[in-house]
Amino acid sequence: MSVRSQLLKGVLDGCVLAIIEKEPVYGYELSKKLQDAGLEDVSEGTVYPVLLRLQKNGYIHGDMRPSESGPNRKYYFLTEDGREALNELSLEWERIAIPVTSLLRRGDKND
Amino acid sequence: MISSKQLISENNEKRKLLTKENEKYYDDLLLYIRLQMKLSEQQTEEVLMEMLDHLIEGQNEGKTARxxxxxxxxKYADEIVGELPPAKVKKIVPFVSYLTFNLISLLLLINGVTIFVASLFKKVDSTVFPFNSLIQFLVLLTSIGFEIEFIFYLIRKSLFRKHSSKIKDSVAVGISVVLFFSLNIGLPHLIPNFGPSFQFGWIPSIITGVILWLICFWAKKRFKII
Structure with a gap:
């Protein structure tokens, strides 16, 4: 596994929750949105294990409905637990991201 | 919600839209995931349908399953399997009991017919030792479970490979079937009859068999077991 995909693995759940918070999405749409956000090398299929895990944890719930034309779509909605988990995740992420960013930027320090 | 049955038949139709290469890839995923018997069928079929719809949309844009x-x-299938929720006890118990009672009714019918046919030619002893019968039945049930689990295991193992060793697998199945029959046919001769006994001729055997079968049939419809 590349360094990048290892780093991503831990935060992908949070990214997916953040997208679903904005509006309910279905799998294909979700993978497109992740790629549009700049995570191009997340292979599209990766979203399904993540969606299953988030459902199992009760952070999202999916609703599969038949559509008159084309595919059935299973739309995912954020639950109250999911909102709490997302709040906590984004808080924790900031507490990590800010110091890590400044450490890894190197060089431009006054030392 | 769309029932898992509906999803399965829709899945069968939609798979025809896949290119040969994508179909091979998807079919292996599907079989591998479906052969995990302990998972929630509804969730399994829903995620399989999502993946299939995704693949079809991707295919239209020129992407491959790979x-x-x-x-x-x-590895991908293992990830999916690892995240799928287990089947609920509420679903497993009726299913397994249905199969068990169906098997009992079938055995009673076979027993009745066998005794009847045999009695045309010779005198048949229709004494039943319930404890012996119970042991034989439990062994039969367990060995059926093992046999199914073993065959599913071999199928799962043969997926995702370009060249699977068909001969080796066939030999393994052959040996397991021989073991299955020798165990279930040999056992009654090995355990001496013990405990209480009673007469159970071909007429009561067939009657109880038919009644039990009808109950199973009714329960299947009433509780939508299969």
Whole structure:
């Protein structure tokens, strides 16, 4: 596994929750949105294990409905637990991201 | 909600839209995931349908299954299996009991017919030792479970490979079937009859068999077991 995909693995759940918070999405749409956000090398299929895990944890719930034309779509909605988990995740992420960013930027320090 | 049955038949139709290469990739995923018997059927079929719809949309844009789900289908399938919720006890108990009672009714019918046919030619002893019968039945049930589990295991193992060793697998199945029959046919001769006994001729055997079968049939319809 590349360094990048290892780093991503831990935060992908949070990214997916953040997208679903904005509006309910279905799998294909979700993978497109992740790629549009700049995570191009997340292979599209990766979203399904993540969606299953988030459902199992009760952070999202999916609703599969038949559509008159084309595919059935299973739309995912954020639950109250999911909102709490997302709040906590984004808080924790900031507490990590800010110091890590400044450490890894190197060089431009006054030392 | 769309029932798992509906999803399965829709899945069968939609798979025809896949290109040969994508179909091979998807079929292996599907079989591998479906052969995990302990998972929630509804959730399994829903995620399989999502993946299929995704693949069809991707295919229309010129993408392959390999590009969408990755180069390692087995690893991907294991990830899905690892995240799928287990089947609920509420679903497993009726299903297993249905199969068990159906098997009992079938055995009673076979027993009745066998005694009847045999009695045309010779005198048949229709004494039943309930404890012996119970042991034989439990062994039969367990060995059926093992046999199914073993065959599913071999199928799962043969997926995702370009060249699976068909001969080796066939030999393994052959040996397991021989073991299955020798165990179930040999056992009654090995355990001496013990405990209480009673007469159970072909008429009561067939009557109880038919009644039990009808109850099973009714329960299946009433509780939508299968």
């Amino acid at each position: 590009e969408i789900f990755g180069d390692d289908p087995k």
